[in-house]
Amino acid sequence: MIIAVDGPAASGKGTIARALAAHYALPHLDTGLLYRAVGQTLIDHGGDPADAKAALAACRFKDKLLVDPRLRDDAAGIAASIVSTHPAVRAALIDRQRSFARQPGGAVLDGRDIGTVIAPDADAKLFVRATSQIRARRRHNELTARGMAVTFDHVLADIKARDKRDSTRAAAPLRQAEDAVLLDTSYLSIESAIHHAIDIVEQRLAARTSG
Numbered sequence: 145m146i147i148a149v150d151g152p153a154a155s156g157k158g159t160i161a162r163a164l165a166a167h168y169a170l171p172h173l174d175t176g177l178l179y180r181a182v183g184q185t186l187i188d189h190g191g192d193p194a195d196a197k198a199a200l201a202a203c204r205f206k207d208k209l210l211v212d213p214r215l216r217d218d219a220a221g222i223a224a225s226i227v228s229t230h231p232a233v234r235a236a237l238i239d240r241q242r243s244f245a246r247q248p249g250g251a252v253l254d255g256r257d258i259g260t261v262i263a264p265d266a267d268a269k270l271f272v273r274a275t276s277q278i279r280a281r282r283r284h285n286e287l288t289a290r291g292m293a294v295t296f297d298h299v300l301a302d303i304k305a306r307d308k309r310d311s312t313r314a315a316a317p318l319r320q321a322e323d324a325v326l327l328d329t330s331y332l333s334i335e336s337a338i339h340h341a342i343d344i345v346e347q348r349l350a351a352r353t354s355g
């Protein structure tokens with residue numbers, strides 16, 4: 145079974161994808177980390193994320209970078225959202241994501257274009273959203289808990305800029321797949337968001353077996 149979980153920054157898609165993976169005993173891939181690794185490689189080497197050629201070269205990052213905690217920083221997120229606008233970067237990362245999705249037994253992937261581009265044939269698709277204020281509050285809490293000195297207003301501005309870039313880019317923009325189920329987590333606790341997500345997947349599976 146392939147489960148696709150998409151949505152904007154800090155909507156809760158990673159939390160939901162990890163919980164679904166644990167519930168169904170499936171492997172999970174946070175595809176945002178791949179773009180963050182490309183962004184971080186450029187930060188480390190003084191490259192410009194807007195330079196498509198430099199960004200493509202940075203796609204050859206070492207796998208050990210994927211566990212580097214710096215990938216969770218704001219700077220890596222912003223650089224990721226710039227490198228991800230280059231079609232050549234998206235193309236360089238596509239095989240890895242598609243083969244993860246198609247491994248025997250299936251997988252859960254979360255990102256921006258899983259339901260639309262990476263796994264359009266996924267068995268269940270969720271589109272997770274929350275208001276930008278609530279997402280900024282969550283991300284701000286997360287960053288300050290990690291000791292980063294960043295203001296709420298700064299995080300909110302970053303989230304809005306990233307939303308705009310992710311949804312207006314020409315290559316694989318952030319959008320809800322037609323057959324994805326919308327899950328608004330704005331006023332849901334983590335537990336209840338996970339509960340709703342499992343319900344959605346169960347309904348999809350039931351519809352598939354009865355249809």
Ligand SMILES: Nc1ncnc2c1ncn2[C@@H]1O[C@H](COP(=O)(O)OP(=O)(O)O)[C@@H](O)[C@H]1O
Nearest residue numbers: 153154155156157158159282286332333334337
């Ligand atoms: N429903 C929720 N209510 C409150 N906090 C949440 C909820 N879902 C996720 N979070 C918290 O918000 C932050 C961002 O969640 P995450 O799942 O990493 O989002 P995304 O993968 O969409 O960027 C994390 O600190 C997470 O624990």
Ligand SMILES: Nc1ccn([C@@H]2O[C@H](COP(=O)(O)OP(=O)(O)O)[C@@H](O)[C@H]2O)c(=O)n1
Nearest residue numbers: 152153154175176179224225228255256257
């Ligand atoms: N499948 C994906 C995943 C991430 N991305 C890009 O990578 C950036 C970082 O993704 P992320 O999922 O780690 O970001 P958060 O939602 O966790 O803040 C996003 O802003 C997107 O621009 C993408 O283009 N396609």
